[in-house]
Amino acid sequence: MALNKTSSVVGKVSPVTWWLSWWRRQSPNRQDRFANLAPVAAVVLFLAAIASAFWYLRIEEVEREQEAIKRDVEYAQQRLRLRLLERQEQVMRLARDISNREIRVDQFLIRSESLVQQYPEFLSLTWIDDKRRVVATQNTSSLSQSQQWRSGSIVKLGETETLLSLARDLMQPIYGKVKVEADRDSFMNVLQLHTPLSNDQGRFNGVVLAEYSMEGLLRYGIPTEVLAKYAVALHDGDGNMLAGQSITSRTAVWSLLPGSDKPHNDYQIPVSPVGNDLVLRAQTWRTSQGLVGSGLFWLVSVLSVMTAWMLIANWRHTRRRLQAQKALVEETNFRRAMENSMLTGMRALDLRGRITYVNPAFCQMTGWNESELVGAVAPFPYWPEQDQELLMRRLEEEISGQHSAGGFQVRVKRKNGQLFEARMYVSPLIDATGKQTGWMTSMTDITEPNRIREQLAGAHERFTIVLEALDASVSVAPLGSEELLFANKLYRLWFGQNTQGHLRLVQQAGEAYNGEKVSDDVDDMAGLPTVGLTQAGSENAEIFVPELEKWLEVRSRYINWADGRLAQMVIASDITPRRQAEELAAKQAERAQTASRLITMGEMASSVAHELNQPLTAISNYCSGMISRIQSKQVKEEDLLWALEKTNHQAQRAGQIIFRIRSFVKRSEPNRTLSDVSAMVSESLELAEIELRRRHVRLTHHVAARLPKLWVDPILIEQVLVNLMKNAVESIENANRPPDKRQVELRILPKHIENQSVVEFSVMDTGAGLPPGAMERVYEAFFSTKVEGMGIGLNLCRSIVESHQGRITAENLYNSGQVTGCRFSFWIPVETALTTPKATEVNE
Secondary structure (H helix, E strand, O other), X not given: OHHHHHHHHHHOOOHHHHHHHHHHHOOHHHHHHHHHHHHHHHHHHHHHHHHHHHHHHHHHHHHHHHHHHHHHHHHHHHHHHHHHHHHHXXXXXXXXXXXXXXXXXHHHHHHHHHHHHHOOOEEEEEEEEOOOEEEEXXXXXXXXXXXXXOOOOEOOOHHHHHHHHHHHHHOOOEEEEEEEEOXXXXXXXXXXXXXXXXOOOOOEEEEEEEEEEHHHHHHHHXXXXXXXXXXXXXXXXXXXXXXXXXXXXXXXXXXXXXXOOOOOOXXXXXXXXXXXXXXXXXXXXXXXXXXXXXXXXXXXXXXXXXXXXXXHHHHHHHHHHHHHHHHHHHHHHHHHHHHHHOOOEEEEEEOOOOEEEEOHHHHHHHOOOHXXXXXXXXXXXXXXXXXXXXXXXXXXXXXXXXXXXXXXXXXXXXXXXXXXXEXXXXXXXXXXXXXXXXXXXXXXXXXXXXXXXXXXXXXXXXXXXXXXOOXXXXXXXXXXXXXXXXXXXXXXXXHOOOOHXXXXXXXXXXXXXXXXXXXXXXXXXXXXXXXXXXXXXXXXEEEEEOXXXXXXXXXXXXXXXXXOOEEEEEEEEEOHHHHHHHHHHHHHHHHHHHHHHHHHHXXXXXXXXXXXXXXXXXXXXXXXXXXXXXXOOOOOHHHHHHHHHHHHHHHHHHHHHHHHHHHHHXXXXXXXXXXXXXXXXXXXXXXXXXXXXXXXXXXXXXXXXXXXXXXXXXXXHHHHXXXXXXXXXXXXXXXXXXXXXXXXXXXXXXXXXXXXXXXXXXXXXXXXXXXXXXXXXXXXXXXXXXXXXXXXXXXXXXXXXXXXXXXXXXXXXXXXXXXXXXXEEEXXXXXXXXXXXXXXXXXX
């Protein structure tokens, strides 16, 4: 019962009372907001009501216009359709007379001329037989001469030919639209009517082709009152305009109305009953101004907008004032929170030196609270007793304005008597009116920074001692400047205090590494070296300094100096003892190579003697024969000349053998040149074939065509090939292979190994191969698998190949698990020959 009573009481509350109760429950800010928005809402509602009335009237007007254009276009469509049907009947009568053979060609021309002159929409009338040959034609002068149907011509136009075939198949009139050339640069759309002809048996006997002008159909088929009110055009089924004119669609305000997605001033209807796939479209020339042209509408709109704008401006102004007041309170609270949370102590003095303000950080540093400090005068309680005289002078300077912008360092006493280092900065305290009311002092505890500074100073001193004691020269200089940022003791001892030594080291290191002069110029725009940051500096370079008579290993890198500038650090180490040791080792290696060649030729001495014995014996025989025949006086001049030529040839042969042996064993300095691989192989084969023939070993070789030239010492490469082939022959000899298995194969092929192009030399024999334990030690010095071997041949071969940046390998050859021989191969990179000849000369 109580609940029902309460519900009845609530139901009796009037709306006004409920609104007043709701209004009082709102906060003042929300009441101000609603009070400012209510007039704006009223103006907006008023404008909406006016606009709705105008929209309603506009919709009524649009509906009337749509009914009018629909009625007129349907009337024009009926007139155009009737005119086409009349012309079709006349063409069909003409076709029926031709089919009944009631008219001939001359009569067809007369009747066609009458029709063309009587009805301007006709462009031409053409009689075409069943062979698609034009029998007779009559056309107007408006058609281009190139497109006129000429008597006796064959119809081969694509669209016309298709329509003609369709009329033949259906045996009924067929409409179709085509494009013909009106003049040299333009085309016109034409409507064609193909009316079929039949013979006595009722079969297809040709057509009567009537061509209509699309513009003529519009001009003479549409009533003039329709053309005056609308822009009329003929379109095809795809929406392409064939004739007439159209009005560009305009976007109006009324197009935003629901249901107005189609323009009200446009209407189209197909002319399809005659089967010609034409669409008649009309657009109104003149429409009503609508809402856009209504002065009353715009007057009401402008007044409503102005009223709403003024109300909104007043509301925004009130909001800005409230926001400014809120921001001021927030700014005050923020500044107070910032002062209370900052770690820098803040102290304010008036013009007489009395403390007027301290922040919590100042109180926390000194240990005294705000009540104990505010209002205090000098000497202040945080001053140490032993520094009070100094601090009093500083205070007098501070009050008189003689303070330093960089601040000053003082000692401060905490309440517990502990002292700490602090730095104080003083600045004038200016109020809102620009008048100075005192002095503001900030104090920072610098005890920890002082400790860190002392540690950094000690570390820097230790670092400097280490650099000064280095056995290498260290220098740092900025790019594009002659300033020397740092130089250790050894640099100063070698080059002095200037940057000339630093720049010279960089230049010589770049020339040694790249083979050209390197510049450290700096780009003015980017502030970076004009060459790459890693070029001529990231790799070690060895240079010789004549003034010091030392070889130096130079390393450099780019660093960011303490002031942010890009600088270059150069470290130069004395490597003279190492270079001397390397030169001595190179000379020893050269002597070993020469000794190896001499040993090889010594081992091949018997073969060489056998090879020389043949030409010498032939020379002796030729000379003995000539002496005998001269003594017996039975010699002819031709026979004598022949014997002398043979003797000369054998002498040259012996001389070439001696010259090749002498060139091979002759000691010379390393001389790398661009050498032809085929020439080196030929020289090696001529030296090795002596030993091969003596030991009855067959040699087969294959050299690939178009091999690139290599930057090598040809004598050293020949020495490697001769040694490998000699070892192969000895391996076959020691294995006692039968004659059919005594064979050595030499192959030279281009390959791609380790991501570089190389030329591979391989020597394969049919000997006993290498023992399993000797495969890893075969290149060691003084290790040999032969009883009388010295163990330096393959070691020298590996040294020679690796000095040319190549690699040498050995492997046994197997057949059904049995060792059938051994294969030694080495390769020389092509890139070394093409790109680094200067670097190779420097290293040598």
